[in-house]
Amino acid sequence: MDSPTPTSPYARVTVLGLGVLGAQIALQTAAHGVDVTAYDVDDDALRAGRERLERFAGAAARDLPDLADAYGAAPGRIRLTSDLADAVGAADLVVEAVPERLELKRDVWARVGAAAPPSAVLATNSSSLLPSAMADATGRPERFLALHFANRIWAQNTAEVMGHAGTDPAVADQVEVFAAAIGMEPIRLHREQPAYVLNSLLIPLLGAAAELLLKGVADVETIDRTWRTATGAPAGPFQVYDVVGLRTAHAIASADPASRAWADYLQENYLDRGRFGVESGEGFYTYR
Known part of the structure; x- marks a missing residue:
């Protein structure tokens, strides 16, 4: 017999950043009955969000047709604002999903730490940076941790909960309950790990695909078809790249000197041409 879905321990959640994952986090949370405020930097970003x-x-x-009504109503339940202090001023939980640059994240967290209630829990959705690299910027490291979601979070519904050495275990326990309350499968990590569990498994696959392409061993379609056919996976690595977003892939590659050639390839052949993946309708593939 399935366990009942727990009630969210947070009544008011703020999501910082309405990019690909930020928008999904806000939507998933609102669809499960939690009040959501979403922040982005200006009116144009809010319109896109x-x-x-x-x-x-x-x-x-x-x-998920059984939840169609809840998802259909969710966007109208999300309050949008470009005022950061207003966004976090009454938050019980703040989830950050801003671009993957450490100094930007630290700056955002310093501002959030000064404006959010002392009781608020703060979580980063960073896909590659460790919470310990940002915790001190918040002014409340014991209430800070990582809460990492995968793309298409309503279906591929993992939520990785990863504290740092100074995270209060009770805070991590509470965040795990929140993840379950919004329809996620909580994945608890016992120690910090760059790329968590999911990306520790996924990144080597994507890196191997990039290397095969850069070396001219095979083209995008052949590499993807090989993986799908041989493993039964629904998507090949370049299809995954498109879902993750090529800007995110570029940011991660740019931070690693060993991946400089891949970052340059993405910039020249895709980003400079406005091809960002599924979010823009074109990446390695073209989407409706």
């Missing part, structure tokens, strides 16, 4: 919310709501409703 609103479009993502609507698009993801449609995708989630198609994938």
Whole structure:
């Protein structure tokens, strides 16, 4: 017999950044009955974020028809603002999903730490940076940890909960309950690990695919078809790249000197041409 879904320990959640994952986190949270405020830097970013919310709501409703009404109503339940202090001023939980640059994240967390209630729990969705690299910027490292989601979070519904050495274990326990309350499968990590569990498994695959392409061993379609056919996986590595987003892939590659050639390849052949993956309708593949 399935266990009942727990009630969220947080009544008010703020999501910082309405990019691909930020919009999904806000949508998933709102669809499960929690009040959500979403922040982005200006009106243009908020408009783009609103479009993502609507698009993801449609995708989630198609994938999970039993919850179609909840996902359909969720975008209208999310309050948008470009005022950071207003966004976090009454938050119980703040989830950050801003671009993957350490100094930017530290700056955002310093501002959040000064404006959010002392009781608020603070979580980064960073896919590659460790929470210990940002914790001190918040001014409350014991209430700070990582909460990492995968793309298409309503279906591929892992939520990796990873504290740092100074995280209060009770805070991590509470965040794990929150993840379950919004329909996720909590994955608890016992210590910090760059790339968590999911990306520790995924990144070597994507890196091997990039190397095969750069060396001219095979083209994108052949590499993907090989992986799908041989493993039964629904998507090949370059299809995964498109879902993750090529800007995210570029940011991660740029931070690693050994991946400089791959970062340059993505910049010249895709980013400079406005091809960012599924989010823009074109990446390694073209999407409707």
